Amino acid sequence: MAAVVGLLVSACGLESGSAVPLRVGPGSIQPVSELDGVRITVGSKDFTEQNILGYLIEFALSAAGAEVRDLTDIVGSNSLRDAQLHGQVDIAYDYTGTGWINYLGNENPVPTSEEQFVAVRDADLAENGMVWAAMAPMNNTYALVANPAVAAEKNITTLSDYANLVNTDPTAAATCVGTEFNVRQDGYPGMARKYGIDVGKVQKQIVQDSLVFQMTADGNQCRFGSVAATDGRIPALNLKLLVDDRAFFPKYNAALVMRQDFAEAHPKVIEVMEPISRLLTNETITELNRLVDIEGREAAEVARDWMVQQGFVTAD
Template identity: 45%
Template sequence: MRWRTAAAAAFAGLLLSPVALAGCGLTSGSPMVDDVRPGSVGQGLPLKGAGLTVTSKNFSENIVLGQIMGLAFEAAGADVLDRTNIQGSIGAREAIRSGGADAMYEYTGTAWITYLGNDKPIADPRAQWRAVADADVRNGIVWLPPSSLDNTYALALNRANEKKYGTRTLSDVARLSRSDPGAVTLCVESEFAARDDGLPGMAKAYGMRVPASSVRKMDGGIVYTQVSGGSSCTFGEVFTTDGRIRAMNLVVMRDDKHFFPNYNAAPEINAKAMRKYPAIKDVLDPITAKLTNDVAQELNAKVDVDGEDPHRVAKDWLVREGFIREG
């Protein structure tokens, strides 16, 4: 996503050869050779004759999104080079900017804060996307309309503790921290515990009273298991599209004051490629519109929990939704 990686990115290595960067140029990749045809997208093969390179960062969700994009291009007639699974946000971003790759799914908050250098997010998701799209024109990048998939920070707890404390929002958690201080214990990653847009900022924005003794720092993957158990910590830092939320039956607290930035996934396209192949928009828009947090949790769980191949997960979803057909 932005500066984070998912614990199960290693699954991608089962599918994809490592992608290296030489200066600003990508030096490896493999052709997509799926037997796929148009479904509801790609009718008439509007990308026939196009050669397009797709990329992604190296965590499960973004890899799956990159595979979705590449398969959609294939079904629309393009020859697709798969250069997904680039380590870190900056490498994938530079590939799009420089033309080393043509397209990827990026996150609006990442672009606004990490790439474009702003320190205050925009609360309205559509306004955040619009600001990013307008600013990135100068970088030779086109942003297509965003999804409602918003991979941002949240607090979650297990069903037993949700029933016990009745919390639904971060404001509820703040009230609980003031009325029953011992009830609110937090499991978080060390980075989240220190960042102004993490625990310190959240506590200040909501008026939470969580002493240092009630904050337990640990690896992100362990947070989920500790919250699921419910004894070591009442609440834990999660990412809203993580498949383990559904797999472990956790309840996510709503950010009712919109403290955390919006990280909506949207297609980020090299401007030259967009001018050459304007049909990219018609191919991707219906797919992007179907991407929600629930969909992301489902697809991420198939990779991160069940150990499935990200390419297969992407293809199965596209076929099930009728966007493409196999054979």
């Protein structure tokens, strides 16, 4: 995997990252002497929300005086994780559920956001020397959405309702699922077991995550679809978010992740980022996602403007 990441990075000309895309100046985040000139590479995964979160880190640490390099938009959770473990990325936002289930190999989620954070924080530090810090209130959990007309016609409001529809009228429950959701144990396979879905009856199309929203909204090929709960296309397309009434999906609160040696060498990084994480609610990140995915704005611009609006930085 390290070789694959290296090839991908090299192919994009980003061996050590590229420059931060927009300049910012100090706001409430003032220059920090301990971070002056410190070279920090920031990473993210390759979807809208992750790019926004990556840019928030970049602008914050730039205002604090660090020499920040941009290595956002890495393809897939495992590739970002590997880049961090091997020192190609110093810091990124990741999700507590992903850490607990995918990176640490646990099968059962921990019930509350705080308990899930503590569990992954303690285990990942002990097993891999990775530090989790500054958890945000935003919970980007997996979810299923329904075409609004289908949900109303079939009276589908919960995942139990969906499971019953699959088992009794599979055609009416045609579902689009993203590639990762289709195979992850915190995705469709685990959900099917939890809710007693007869997988032999499921009429399922595996598509790119970005296609799920419009295909479900159109309601022709797919009446239901797998999504991330904080995606701005859910309210924009009037999709019906189904209630996880058996509490299957883990909590996916965003938190900073970095190697222990980096965190210990630069403790001021967490201090700079904590006030930003505290403001990242589901409502806030959903709106920022919407500005990119529906209005077509650049993720870096959306992240910078929000940082300016909150007074953390100034536009330079």
